[in-house]
Amino acid sequence: MSLSQRALTAAATVSVLALSVTGCSDGSSADGSASAAGGTAKVRFGYISDYNGASLLAIADQQGLWKKEGLSPQYSVFTNGPLQIQALGGGSLDFGYIGPGAMWLPATGKAKVVAVNTLAYADRVIAQPGIKTIQDLKGKKVGVPAGTSGEMVLNLALQKAGMKPEDITKVPMDPATVVSAFVSGQIDGAGLWYPLIDSIKAKKPGLNEVGSTKDFSDKAFPTAFVSGTKTDKGLTTKVVKVLQQANDYRAAHPEEAIDAAAKLLKVDRAKVAADAANVKTMTTADLVAKTGDGTVASWLDGLGEFFVSTGQLKTVPKSDTYYEGDLYTKAYAK
Numbered sequence: 001m002s003l004s005q006r007a008l009t010a011a012a013t014v015s016v017l018a019l020s021v022t023g024c025s026d027g028s029s030a031d032g033s034a035s036a037a038g039g040t041a042k043v044r045f046g047y048i049s050d051y052n053g054a055s056l057l058a059i060a061d062q063q064g065l066w067k068k069e070g071l072s073p074q075y076s077v078f079t080n081g082p083l084q085i086q087a088l089g090g091g092s093l094d095f096g097y098i099g100p101g102a103m104w105l106p107a108t109g110k111a112k113v114v115a116v117n118t119l120a121y122a123d124r125v126i127a128q129p130g131i132k133t134i135q136d137l138k139g140k141k142v143g144v145p146a147g148t149s150g151e152m153v154l155n156l157a158l159q160k161a162g163m164k165p166e167d168i169t170k171v172p173m174d175p176a177t178v179v180s181a182f183v184s185g186q187i188d189g190a191g192l193w194y195p196l197i198d199s200i201k202a203k204k205p206g207l208n209e210v211g212s213t214k215d216f217s218d219k220a221f222p223t224a225f226v227s228g229t230k231t232d233k234g235l236t237t238k239v240v241k242v243l244q245q246a247n248d249y250r251a252a253h254p255e256e257a258i259d260a261a262a263k264l265l266k267v268d269r270a271k272v273a274a275d276a277a278n279v280k281t282m283t284t285a286d287l288v289a290k291t292g293d294g295t296v297a298s299w300l301d302g303l304g305e306f307f308v309s310t311g312q313l314k315t316v317p318k319s320d321t322y323y324e325g326d327l328y329t330k331a332y333a334k
Contacts, residue, residue: 040072043239046084046096049077050195051261051275052118052223053097058260059246068245069238079175082147085111088228095231095239099123099193100221101149103300104307106322111226113323114236115243116287116296120223122194122278123153125211131188134161134210137168140188143181146172147312149213149221154191155310156219157211182207195275219306220299233327240324240331244284251283288332291325 043066047053057075060066066073076093078084081102087093088111098105099120106113127137134157144151158165171187179196181187183203189210192200201207213221225243227236250257258276262269282290290296297319304316319325 040067040070041235041238043071043073043235044076044092044094045073045239046076046078046087046093048080048097048099049265049267050122050193051258051272052099052120052122052279054264055250055257055261055276056117056225056243056246058264059249059257060242061264062260063246063249065242065245069242071238071242080145080148081105085226088226091228093228094235095225095227097223097225099149099223100303101152102147103222103224103303104312105147106224106226107300107304107307107313107317109229109322111322112229112231113224113300114227115225115240115247115328116291116299117223117225117243117247118282119280119299120149120221120278121213121280122275123149123191123213123221124193124197124209125154125157125189125191126182126197126200127189127208127210128182128185129204129206129208132208132210134158134163137189137210138163139168141169141171141186142189142191143171143173143178143187144191145175145178148175149193150175150178150191152191152221152306153193153211153213156213156216156306159309160211160215194278195271198271198274219302221303222296222299227324236324237327237331240328244328244332247281247284247287251281254281284332288329291329296323296325 045057047057057073078096081096081098082105084093084096084098085102085105088096095114097117101123105111125134131137131140142154144154155165158167173181175192175196178190178192179200182190182200254276258269258272262272265272287296300319300323301316304313307313308316
């Protein structure tokens with residue numbers, strides 16, 4: 001069993017803890033079920049506490065988009081994508097958000113990608129002061145949330161440097177533990193993402209960034225919203241329409257989108273703005289066009305090839321086996 005697979009299995013034991021931190025919009029039920037009540041359908045939605053994960057949900061709340069589609073959401077905060085995939089499989093979530101590093105899970109049939117969100121370039125390999133290159137991490141301890149974009153950027157950086165995972169001591173940790181372990185000096189490096197890296201920089205201003213997704217201009221790193229494999233198609237279509245409308249508002253009103261995300265996340269606006277600077281947003285029309293001309297498929301295939309190289313996938317599956325491109329396109333046309 002691979003490291004990422006072991007981490008996903010372990011996630012089952014902690015997913016309940018992640019689900020305990022919830023924020024419910026008006027009218028959501030205690031159990032969060034997706035059953036109709038009072039003319040609205042309950043939707044259990046997971047997200048990560050960053051701009052990518054929260055901005056569309058915040059806009060949907062602010063603009064009344066859920067109510068427009070007859071939906072009432074209940075939000076649950078997670079620390080990473082694999083935990084949400086686990087919750088989807090266990091039936092405690094209907095939809096969630098993942099970064100590019102977790103895209104291998106839908107590709108293995110554990111979830112469906114229902115909407116591409118953004119292209120993200122927030123992932124870094126960081127090292128303690130004095131460690132200036134990825135090669136300098138050879139033989140040293142590197143913390144990483146396994147199966148996430150933090151592990152993805154670490155593996156990419158190692159490959160670019162001609163190194164192997166065995167050249168370092170990879171230590172799987174949850175994101176919060178990576179932060180505390182790096183600050184306390186228990187690990188020499190980490191594969192992680194902004195805005196968490198900003199939290200580390202506040203206490204370790206001399207850290208070095210020795211790897212970045214920005215170093216790979218030939219690759220795309222899409223973030224996405226996902227559903228369970230058996231989620232009702234009618235409900236999915238309504239949710240996708242909400243996400244599409246919120247996406248177009250975000251594209252047209254970037255400053256207001258940052259305001260909305262900061263309010264939902266209850267963090268300083270400047271931190272959200274810095275996080276948003278690592279994101280490329282696209283209009284829904286652009287995403288529909290890129291779905292139709294095969295661009296989205298090429299993004300997913302590129303990630304699939306990388307995950308084959310890391311052993312997380314055996315082969316590259318066809319993107320239409322896990323990306324609901326037709327549903328996304330039809331939802332926009334209605």
